[in-house]
Amino acid sequence: MARTLFDRKPDDRIEVLAPDGSVLAPGLVPDLGSDWLAAMYRDMRFCRRFDERMISLQRQGRLGTYSSLAGQEGSQIGSTYALADDDVISYQYREHGALVARGMPWEYLLYWMGHEAGNAALADLDVFPLNITIGDHLPHAVGWAWAAKLAGDDRATVAHFGDGATSEGDFHEALNFAGVFDTPAVFVCNNNGWAISIPRERQTASETLAVKASAYGFEGVQVDGMDPLAMYAVTRAAREKALDPAEGEARPTLIEAVQYRYGAHTTADDPSNYRDDEEVERWRERDPIDRFEAYLRSEGVLDDGRIEEIEGGIEESITGLVDRAEEFVSDPAEMFEHAFEEPTPRLAEQREYLQGLRERYGDEALLADE
Structure with missing residues (x-):
């Protein structure tokens, strides 16, 4: 599977389900049980509702600037479910679904509320802290993958990034290094059509983003x-190819997820x-949740x-996350602790x-003044 699935041109887009939920490629349908499939659907629905709640909280001034994932649930949940629980994930800032699939901790909301401590809980999920700077995490992800290979650690590293990151030097350096040293890395480019206001066609003259992998030998x-x-x-096959050389030399893979x-x-x-x-409406006709639900x-x-039972559980879970995060009380002095090694x-x-x-005034008075 890991080899035959990639025996195609980079512009030959792989699809399993049509927008109406019918099966286009029976041979590619993963052999997953009903409970597993229902869990994937639940997490996709959770992502969409989580997104709505976070945007609402931001509009109310209860959350900082937030990056929406709506429309990208299929890519995030599908790819994360294909991994082993201890595979390492390094992501940009929009892939909240990767955390949902790993049992999102309530502390994650703290980051979006302005507390850097919210990143710390991700380590327990084998997830690197989110990365706001575009593409900077990619060389680090490749370095981690190479270290794992040298240590004989049988884990893959999956790095998420957007189409805009392919215009950054870090992208090219990371993929070149991965190709030279055969690191057990899977690169997931979440091509959502726009890098802020810049369309994909202005990012590169390449016919696809996937074809860029050929320059780095994989x-x-x-x-x-x-x-x-x-x-x-595809992610499952890429993971196998990165770790298991039974069918040949273990190699990294670049996945361009068009969404x-x-x-x-x-x-x-x-x-x-x-x-x-x-x-926007044309793309909504391909909605990942509607498509998966129909199937x-x-x-x-x-x-x-x-579905009604799933929706009720989602509302209860998200309410619990928000309530717990808003109960958190931070020490304002912490803002000085990690600015420099020596103040x-x-x-x-x-x-x-x-x-x-x-x-003189107490913390409550200072907060009231704000």
């Missing part, structure tokens, strides 16, 4: 990223300035009753000033 494949079963099948983000780049963006509603209904995995005179002066205000 295979690239283009997948329908709004098809969770296609993403599962679309329905919403803004972040809550600080207005996409109406650079794209029209008709484009699961046809297979007898889902019915109205089970500068200016930083020490600011810390002392803050401490004086706290002693």
Whole structure:
């Protein structure tokens, strides 16, 4: 499977499910049980609802700037479900679904509320902290994968990034290194059509992003990223190829997941300035959740009753995450702790000033002034 699936041209897009949920490629349908499929669907629905709640919280001033994932649930859940539990994930900032698939900790919300401590809990899930700078995490992910190979650690490293990251030097350096040293890495390029306001066609003159892998000596494949079963099948095969040399030399893979983000780049963006509603609606016809639900209904995995039960559980879970995160009380002095290894005179002066205000007025009064 790991070899034959990639025996195609980089522009030969892999699809398993049609937009209406019918099966296009029976031979590629993963052999997954009903409970596993239902769990994938639940997590995709969780992602969509989580996205809606986070945007609502941001609009109410209860959350900082947030990156929406709506439209990309199939890619994130499908690819993460294809991994072993201890495979390492390194992601950009939009792949919240990777965390959902690994049992999102409540602390994750703290990051989006302005607390860096929210990143720390991800280590327990074998997930690197999210990366705001575009593409900077890719060389680190490859370095981790190479270290794992040298140590005989039988784990893959999966790095997520957007189409805009392919224009960064870090992308090219990371993939070149991976190709030279055969690191057990899988690169997932979440091509959602837009890098903020820059369309994909202005990022590169290459026919596809997947074809870029050939420059680094390994295979690239283009997948329908709004098809969770296609993403599962391809990621699973790429993982096998990265770790198991039974069919030949173990090699990395570049997966171009073609999809679309329905919403803004972040809550600080207005996409109406650079794209029209008709484009968005065309992509909504390929909605990953609707597509997967139609397939699961046809297979007898889902019915109205089970979907209602799933929705109720999602609401309860998300409410619990939000409530717990909003109960968190931070120490304002923590903002000074990791700015520099040794505090500068200016930083020490600011810390002392803050401490004086706290002693004089108390934290509650300072927060009220804000």
